[in-house]
Structure formats: C-alpha cells, structure tokens
Amino acid sequence: MTTPIASAEKKETVRSPAQWVTLSYAAVFLLVGAAGFIPGITTGYDTLQFAGHHSEAMLFGIFQVSALHNIVHVLYGLVGVALARSATSARHFLLWGGVVYLGLWLYGLIIDTDSVANFVPLNTADDWLHLGLGVTMIALSFLRRESRHARSIR
Structure with missing residues (x-):
C-alpha cells in the first residue's frame, strides 16, 4: 500500500545514454546558434547577411554563417531539447x-x-563539420534505450 506521503515524493528521473547525448548536442547547437550573433565570437559580424553566400561573417573565424544559419542552429537545439524527453525520440x-x-x-x-x-x-x-556531425549523430543513435541504472532498479 502506498501512503499519500510516499506517492507525493518525486520519482527519480533516469535518462538513457541517447537522451544525455541528445541534450549535449542540443546545448551545443543552442550555444553555437547564439554565438553566431555575437560580434567578436563571429568575425566580420558587420557583413552578416540574413541568407546567402555574400555573408562573410565567420563563427570563431572559421565557419561561414548567416542569420538564417544561426537561427537554424537555435531551432535545431530547441528540437533536440524537446526530443530528449524520451529515449526513443532522442534516438x-x-x-x-x-x-x-x-x-x-x-x-x-x-x-x-x-x-x-x-x-x-x-x-x-x-562541410567537414557537417560530415563529422552526421557520422557521429547516426552512430550515437544506436546507443542503448535505457540506462544501466534504470534496468537495475526494476
């Protein structure tokens, strides 16, 4: 029998490895998207265009960005945070x-x-970053659905 006090206690949230990885990628996408709008972190910020190859703004002086590029990274990060709520959607x-x-x-x-x-x-x-992201994200999508801790407390 469960007492009202015991049922009111919060359950421990156990995340799967895929959920942790998804949250990590999402956080990086959010940070990179925001950083693309910060002069200094983004060199040539005064040349930032909404879209197109004429933007000469460079995130960390390396990656060519536009406002659209930055917005897409932020949106990707938000989607990642939302999908990290379950192991299946994280994968x-x-x-x-x-x-x-x-x-x-x-x-x-x-x-x-x-x-x-x-x-x-x-x-x-x-291009090289996109190759690395694509390969690692696909590989990491095959992580276990459950954490070891979740299996041991059943």
Whole structure:
C-alpha cells in the first residue's frame, strides 16, 4: 500500500545514454546558434547577411554563417531539447539529424560556393563539420534505450 506521503515524493528521473547525448548536442547547437550573433565570437559580424553566400561573417573565424544559419542552429537545439524527453525520440533526433547533416555535407560538396544555391552559406570548414556531425549523430543513435541504472532498479 502506498501512503499519500510516499506517492507525493518525486520519482527519480533516469535518462538513457541517447537522451544525455541528445541534450549535449542540443546545448551545443543552442550555444553555437547564439554565438553566431555575437560580434567578436563571429568575425566580420558587420557583413552578416540574413541568407546567402555574400555573408562573410565567420563563427570563431572559421565557419561561414548567416542569420538564417544561426537561427537554424537555435531551432535545431530547441528540437533536440524537446526530443530528449524520451529515449526513443532522442534516438530519432540523433538518427534523422545525422541524416540531415550528411545531406548538408553532400550539398556543400556539390554546389558552387559562389552560387545562389549556397543560401545557407557553406564553406569547406562547414562541410567537414557537417560530415563529422552526421557520422557521429547516426552512430550515437544506436546507443542503448535505457540506462544501466534504470534496468537495475526494476
């Protein structure tokens, strides 16, 4: 029999490895998206465009960014936080997010960086980052659904 006091106690939240990884990626996406709007962290900030390859703003002096690029990172981070609530949705975020990043990597390899097709904008550093993100996110989507702690308390 459960007493009212015991039932009022909060249950311990146990997150799966996939949920922790998703929260980590989401936090980085949020930080990077916000950093893209901070002069100094983003060099050439005065050249920041909403979209397109004419933006010469460079996050950390390496990655070409635009306002659209930064907004997408923030939105990606918010989606990651929301999907980290369950192990299954966290794994889907990692898997499908990784697929999207591999698609961006291929897109960056195919397009001419000086063309209007480069609306994101992308440069070589972005391409390598997108490859790394795509591969690691897909690989990490195969993490266990449960934490070891969750299995041991059953």
